[in-house]
């Protein structure tokens with residue numbers, strides 16, 4: 001379980017990116033975080049694995065207060081939390097298998113990574129993860145010879161091989177075409193349903209968020225303005241997240257939804 005209590009995040013320049021966030025995410029949930037650019041989605045996600053430090057409040061993962069963790073404890077926390085980025089974050093000049101191997105054993109000595117010394121068990125685990133995202137036939141292919149969608153699946157395999165309890169995904173399909181994006185979202189759904197991993201995903205594409213996530217969190221200017229089931233995301237809710245209340249804006253709902261789903 002991930003629990004935010006009265007969490008604030010202020011950047012060194014004084015910008016308050018998260019304001020009094022109260023949030024509980026239970027193991028196995030598939031949560032989409034939506035909101036305008038600059039609303040605080042990435043900040044929220046990155047506080048969960050300590051890529052960012054919170055400024056005040058409490059943030060626990062499985063009951064452990066993460067803001068006070070130090071070096072080795074942070075690495076332990078991150079073993080349980082996989083992170084997927086829009087830009088894949090892969091080493092493109094080496095094979096799929098090597099990318100997965102290098103990524104999934106964070107505490108492996110650097111010399112082993114450089115020399116590529118991996119045990120048979122590690123290779124088996126990596127190949128199983130590559131199989132789980134349907135690209136086993138590409139295991140020995142260099143990453144720069146793969147399509148964007150295939151590269152995102154490599155990133156997913158690398159995370160899966162680490163057997164995390166939580167996957168944080170920051171705009172994982174933003175740079176993919178609609179068909180490929182759907183395939184990658186299907187992977188996330190399968191992983192969530194079959195392996196019970198919690199998925200917390202920032203996503204600009206509202207229709208996709210509603211189609212895949214059970215729960216939607218709407219952020220606006222660092223505050224949660226909606227937290228509920230996907231099916232309860234009405235046009236009025238989208239106005240609140242993206243444009244303010246319909247009364248304030250007087251804009252047509254169709255316009256807001258169009259803007260949010262493009």
Ligand SMILES: Nc1ncnc2c1ncn2[C@@H]1O[C@H](COP(=O)(O)OP(=O)(O)OP(=O)(O)O)[C@@H](O)[C@H]1O
Pocket residue numbers: 011012013015017035036037038039040041042043044
């Ligand atoms: N390192 C930083 N230093 C100062 N301000 C930052 C920093 N990172 C983000 N911000 C600011 O914090 C606010 C929230 O940013 P964040 O990246 O979390 O938004 P976002 O909702 O993920 O946006 P996007 O959808 O564009 O990625 C923004 O106003 C942004 O400019």
